[in-house]
Structures are given as structure tokens and as C-alpha cells.
Amino acid sequence: MGIDFGKMISDAAKGVSDFIVKTGDDIAKAIDQNGDGKLDIADLQTVSDRIKAGQAEAQRKADLARLKPLFLEDFEGAEFVMPKMICVGEIDKPHADNAVCKGSVGFKTVMNDMSVITIYRDHIGDFDLSFYPELDNSVYYVDPCDRDQYVSLDDYFAYMKMQRVAELQRIAQSLGAKHFKVTFIDRNASVAANAVHVAETVKVGKAKENVDAKHDVDSKETATMTIEAEMRFPGHAPIRPELHYLKKEINIINLIEMRMDPLSPLQHQRFNIEMSKSSGIKEKDAVKIDAMLKMMKVTANATVVSAVKKEEHSILQYEIEF
Secondary structure (H helix, E strand, C coil), rough: CCCCCHHHHHHHHHHHHHHHHHHHHHHHHHHCCCCCCCCCHHHHHHHHHHHHHHHHHHHHHHHHHHHHHEEEHCCCCCCCCCCEEEECCCHHHHHCCCCHHHHCCCEEEEEEEEEEEEEHHHHHHHHEEEEEECCCCEEEECCCEEEEEEHHHHHHHHHHHHHHHHHHHHHHHHHHHHEEEEEEEEEEEEEECEHHHHEEEEEEEEEEEEEEEEEEECEEEEEEEEEEEEECCCCCCCCCCCCCCCCCCHHHHHHHHHHHHCCCCCEEEEEEHHHHHHHHCCCCHHHHHHHHHHCCCCCCCCCCCHHHHHHEEEEEEEEEEE
């Protein structure tokens, strides 16, 4: 039986025609927004309005992603945690001029796994936060023992030293000490090259030979010492002190346990506390902080990394008598 190519072509043409008619009907129905069965100016205007609305919504989402404004309700969620570093400042032009930021109290800056929140100065009263020494500065870092206390980054390491000295005072008073002294020792190492190898040329008869001459140069270390606190008491029975900044310091823990033991003969003890071990900012965090500040174009008195490294050479010497 032969193939009727004429009929195949006719059927195919009819199918295409039906598809076009059906698709046209679907498009017409989609455009016919008012359902009157006609395509008119009102329908086209409605479609145009919807396209504009879609574009506006896309732009709004893009602005939110770019500017990251924060509103008071964003801070009220149970899952929200205030970041370790916050900035206090005035609203900038990009946020002030954009409608998506209307009513915002600040914005978020994100870099890798670190985020910083900027709170507008006129909204800082909306938060139950304390600032040290005052609100004249712009960048603050959280007190490691008080999540509601933020410390100016420029004063952070001096503040941490002050808190640890104050805690050592309270420990001595609670343990019933008769005398205690806290000395701050800043060890600035000025080390010359150790075991320097110098290639020298010496004559051996008529020949010359290169000899690797080794010169040992002793390390030199200079230190400044400052008495931060010293007191005398009449003494009393020990009371176990509450630890905060020094709660992981093993020498302090041992001191308390020995003093609280009624059979302990402890009368005098002196030991060093490495400042870097009880610091609120470690070097790996300092690197991230400096990078964030650079990205935000915030200037500070010194890099946080340099302050951390300086603290690595500092100790508190604690001497206590009972």
C-alpha cells in the first residue's frame, strides 16, 4: 500500500494551524486581564503595570541584598545573635537615599565568615547595650565576659588589662590575703641575629679558601615593669572568689584550691600570668578584624594584629601573702 504524502502534509499543516490557534487563544487569555474576551488598551496597560511591578520587586530585592539594612524587628528574633564587633555612626548617603532602607536602624557588612553591624547613632538607645569608655568612637568589640558590654577597639587591650588587674585584686580580698602586688611586665625583645653565619675569606699559604665562620650573638631582651596594684589587709578566713576574666588561668585555680584547703600551709606565692592566654582577641581573629576594617575604610590607631603581638610579650606578675 502506498503512502499518501498529500494527506500527511495536509494533516501536518492542520496540526500546526490548530497549535497556532490554541497558542494564540492561550496568549489572548493571558493578555485579556479583565476577562471581557477582547484584547484592548486596558489589557495591555495591566500587563505593562505587572511587568513594571516585577522589575521594581527585582530591584528592591537587589537593593536589600546590596545595602543589607537592618530594622528593629530583625534584632528581636530568637535566633539573632549580636556580632562581636559593631560600629556606631551616622547613616550614609546610599542608605539614606534608598527607599528600602526607610525606617532602618543600621545595616550589616559581611566578609567571608565575619559580619559587622553598624548601628546609627540616633538609634543606639533602642538597644540595651553599654559602651566603654563612651560613644565618641566608631568601632567596638564585645567584652568576652559580658555580651551587653562593648569596648572601643582603640581601648580594648588597655581595658582587658584593667579588668584582669581588678579581678586579681578581688581574688586577694576574697581569699583573705594580708598583702598582694600586681606588676605588669612588658618584654620587648630586641634580638640580634642568632647564630649568624658569615662567609669569610682567609689565606692559607698562597691559596684562598672560603670558610663558613659561625658567630653566636646572644639574644637581648629589655623589659619595663609597672606596679599596677598593691594592697595590705588585716586578713581573714578565705571565701571562694568568682572568676570571670581569669577563669581558665591554671595558676589562679590552683591558688584558690590551696587557699580553700583548711589544711594548706600556704603563706606566700608568686607567679606570672601570660596576657595572651586570657586575651579577648586571638591573632586569627585579629587578622579578620583588620581585613574587615580595611574593607569598611575604617581607620584605627594601630592594627589589631600588632596589638595582639605586643600582648604576647606581656605578663602580669602576681604576688600574694596570707
